[in-house]
Amino acid sequence: MNKKERFRIYDDDIPKQAEKGYDTIADWYSLRKRGSYEFKILLPTILNLLGNLHRKNLIDIGCGPGAYSVEFAKRGAKVFGLDISRKMLDKAKNNAETTNMKLTLLKADAHFLPFMNESFDLAVLILTILNAKIVQEAARVLKPDGLLLFSDTHPIIESKGRWESNGMDAGRIIEDYFSQDKREWRIEPSPGRTVIFKYCTRTIEQCVNMITDAGFKILRIAEPKPGTDVRKSDLMHYYRCSRVPYFIVYLAQKHCEQ
Numbered sequence: 001m002n003k004k005e006r007f008r009i010y011d012d013d014i015p016k017q018a019e020k021g022y023d024t025i026a027d028w029y030s031l032r033k034r035g036s037y038e039f040k041i042l043l044p045t046i047l048n049l050l051g052n053l054h055r056k057n058l059i060d061i062g063c064g065p066g067a068y069s070v071e072f073a074k075r076g077a078k079v080f081g082l083d084i085s086r087k088m089l090d091k092a093k094n095n096a097e098t099t100n101m102k103l104t105l106l107k108a109d110a111h112f113l114p115f116m117n118e119s120f121d122l123a124v125l126i127l128t129i130l131n132a133k134i135v136q137e138a139a140r141v142l143k144p145d146g147l148l149l150f151s152d153t154h155p156i157i158e159s160k161g162r163w164e165s166n167g168m169d170a171g172r173i174i175e176d177y178f179s180q181d182k183r184e185w186r187i188e189p190s191p192g193r194t195v196i197f198k199y200c201t202r203t204i205e206q207c208v209n210m211i212t213d214a215g216f217k218i219l220r221i222a223e224p225k226p227g228t229d230v231r232k233s234d235l236m237h238y239y240r241c242s243r244v245p246y247f248i249v250y251l252a253q254k255h256c257e258q
């Protein structure tokens with residue numbers, strides 16, 4: 001029998017449901033992360049946007065298994081990885097140990113960051129939740145002129161639609177870009193087990209306004225495309241992601257009154 005577990009990660013239950021849900025998939029998520037097309041597509045763009053990380057105080061909010069945190073540490077940043085899922089943090093700890101990198105890891109809710117105002121040079125939120133409260137918290141803990149990097153799946157790929165066919169050259173039909181219907185992320189972490197996350201997506205307009213309303217100035221937006229490494233490892237995603245944006249990355253700066 002197929003066991004189905006459902007987690008809602010979009011409303012008032014966000015922290016509780018996210019904690020349970022991500023604990024449930026931590027083994028699966030951490031195993032696939034580094035070889036995944038998303039990591040290969042996003043990492044170069046994220047590093048390029050962040051620039052020199054040497055001696056920077058960086059908070060990775062919703063760090064998960066720490067794949068990105070470790071890369072920031074390798075480039076000289078002092079990294080604090082924060083996550084609501086204990087099991088994800090255990091994976092991040094292993095990851096730090098095997099790569100010989102130092103990460104300071106802590107279990108907390110991104111809605112209430114356990115740090116003083118103006119503690120960090122950089123705050124990153126990669127493929128995790130974003131809402132007005134979380135952006136405001138990121139703004140609070142950033143130093144004046146500090147940078148926020150937020151990356152998400154692209155609203156084009158998240159919006160209500162479908163592929164024309166199963167082929168690599170299939171077009172994407174957008175049926176309703178503005179629909180706020182809840183989306184489902186279905187995962188089969190092990191045979192006979194399905195985990196379903198229900199979440200909501202945002203349009204570009206909503207994301208931009210949320211970031212600027214929290215007192216940030218947007219510096220850059222990137223819609224990264226795959227490189228030859230994805231072509232070698234995942235031909236389907238190479239062709240699809242070369243034509244349709246799967247990810248979007250925003251780089252913003254905490255705006256300070258003169």
Ligand SMILES: C[S@@+](CC[C@H](N)C(=O)[O-])C[C@H]1O[C@@H](n2cnc3c(N)ncnc32)[C@H](O)[C@@H]1O
Nearest residue numbers: 018022062063064083084085088109110126128
């Ligand atoms: C899809 S994973 C992304 C992990 C990592 N950023 C990456 O890209 O590999 C989302 C992560 O956000 C964490 N998360 C979700 N809600 C959170 C919250 N309210 N506070 C802290 N972490 C949260 C989850 O536990 C999970 O590890």
